[in-house]
Amino acid sequence: MVAAIVSAAVLAVPVGAAGSGGSQDWSAAWATGVHHPVPSNDWDGPNWSVDGFNGESVRQVVRVSAGGSRLRVRFSHRYGSQPLRLTGATVGSSGPGATVRPGTLRPLTFGHRSSVTVPAGAELVSDPVPFEVAALDRVTVTLYFAGSTGPATFHQGGLTTSYRAAGDRRADPGDAAFGGATSHSWYYLAGVDVSGVPPRAAGRPGAGGGPAGPSGRTGGSLGATGTVVAFGDSLTDGYGTTPDADNRYPDRLAERLVAQGRRLGVVNVGINGNKLLADSPCYGERGVTRFHRDVLGQPGVRTAVVLIGTNDIGGGGFPDFGCGASPVVTADEVVDGHRALVRAAHRQGIEVVGLTIPPMKGAFGYDTPANEAVRDRVNERLRAGVGYDALVDLDRLLADPTDPDALRPEYDAGDRLHVNDAGAELIAVEVARVLR
Structure with missing residues (x-):
């Protein structure tokens, strides 16, 4: 337990300055503003922030605005009421709905550990992971909580479908387990950062130099300069x-x-x-x-x-x-x-x-x-x-x-x-x- 909390403390560092990842310069490619848990309501729809998660996986999709060859994910437990045990997490290239493109799932680690305990009020940055992504690609982050999280720091107005499922579904690329409740909010996610310049990814849906994705919009393959x-x-x-x-x-x-x-x-x-x-x-x-x-x-x-x-x-x-x-x-x-x-x-x-x-x-x-x-x-x-x-x-x-x-x-x-x-x-x- 001591090692896990120390790991969280080391990782919960300011990330704003360029170069905060060591020799690699990082740019935010997706981010959201987080806030206190609040009950569901008729105009914003259902959300799971007040009860949080227990023995469940939550799968969330975001679209990045910049490309890179490395990726890291930022999490926030700013408004938590108790230490948060994140049993594990993965990232992968998004398929339709809750699916992940085969062969793209990568485990996220925190101080080289798959699990971490985040103190209430703290923020967390994953270790960098090699992950080629182009501007306007969608990536899927799956979090697994073996125990109770308590109320979840979140962003209510995500306008993007998030999914939950019983059990550990981090490595599951399919959507069968996620056929139940959905929400249009993001939970614990605060940002996705990229660094490096990815190779051109001709033929990838939504990637630079390739055909347009389902929305008809094409992406770019050069890394961001800011x-x-x-x-x-x-x-x-x-x-x-x-x-x-x-x-x-x-x-x-x-x-x-x-x-x-x-x-x-x-x-x-x-x-x-x-x-x-x-x-x-x-x-x-x-x-x-x-x-x-x-x-x-x-x-x-x-x-x-x-x-x-x-x-x-x-x-x-x-x-x-x-x-x-x-x-x-x-x-x-x-x-x-x-x-x-x-x-x-x-x-x-x-x-x-x-x-x-x-x-x-x-x-x-x-x-x-x-x-x-x-x-x-x-x-x-x-x-x-x-x-x-x-x-x-x-x-x-x-x-x-x-x-x-x-x-x-x-x-x-x-x-x-x-x-x-x-x-x-x-x-x-x-x-x-x-x-x-």
Whole structure:
């Protein structure tokens, strides 16, 4: 037990700086923002975070935005209530659904051990594993917990199907055991990093130089020279876009960069419901706090893209329904929060792209004259300049020409607040224009 905990402590180290893996430089190819366990609900669907896992395997699929010849996986037990015993884990190239492509499964180790105990509140990085992956490939991570995990640190709005099965299914490439419950959340996964330059993989679905995968999108085979981190709330997390389609705006941005031959990974650390200035037990730590970990702590981070403040403004004054208070905010407070993010990024030499706050007229609870006045004032100040290296004016881009306080109908996901796939594509196009 002592050796296992020491192993976890050694591995739970900061990974943000380039070269943190020794002589190898690492770039984040996929990441998510994690938060407290929360019960299932009608609008977000079922999740397994409160009960966790016991004698079960959980299989999770992610799409990487950059290629490499080596891979490592990051895990988070930040919001755990007890030590977490991870009995073992594997990674493999994704097949349809819960399947893994034959011959691609690789065991993950931690300090050269297959099992590890992670203290509550800690984060963990696997040992590097040789694993050729191209940009826009999907990889599957399978975790096995022989005992009870307790409540699971997770990301609720994954918009990607995760699977669970009884028993140890780490080495099982098939999907028969995973035919039961599914969820659209990610559990314990925090990031997938790549290093090295993979050989061109002609003929691999979704790989550079080969045919398009099932989505019709082709990948790239060159390794990344840095990472773009998309930070924000549900507008970044992708709420309103099609599940299991990778149509969030950071996904579409990654595709555009690959198509342009730009060797930049893109990772998405948006969290549904997140606020810039207030913590929530359901929707994550306040943006001005988690920015330091979720953005500045990413390996190889080069640029941050910031879209946040909608929930501070629209939710201001809401009663506490169990997810924390929603204080009324002023435009000055929101703008000062944006300035704090810019200063923190610039201190580390990271460029920051800001996005104005989109229209929300007609959004239930958010649309009030007072909230609209604050949103207008915040956007005026962002346009005037708060230190961003570039600004994308989403307010004007997404506005209905006949009613500028409302979303254009063709971009509305249906609630007058979130964008659909077409809106996400527009955001990706405009962000790609300003990235250097």
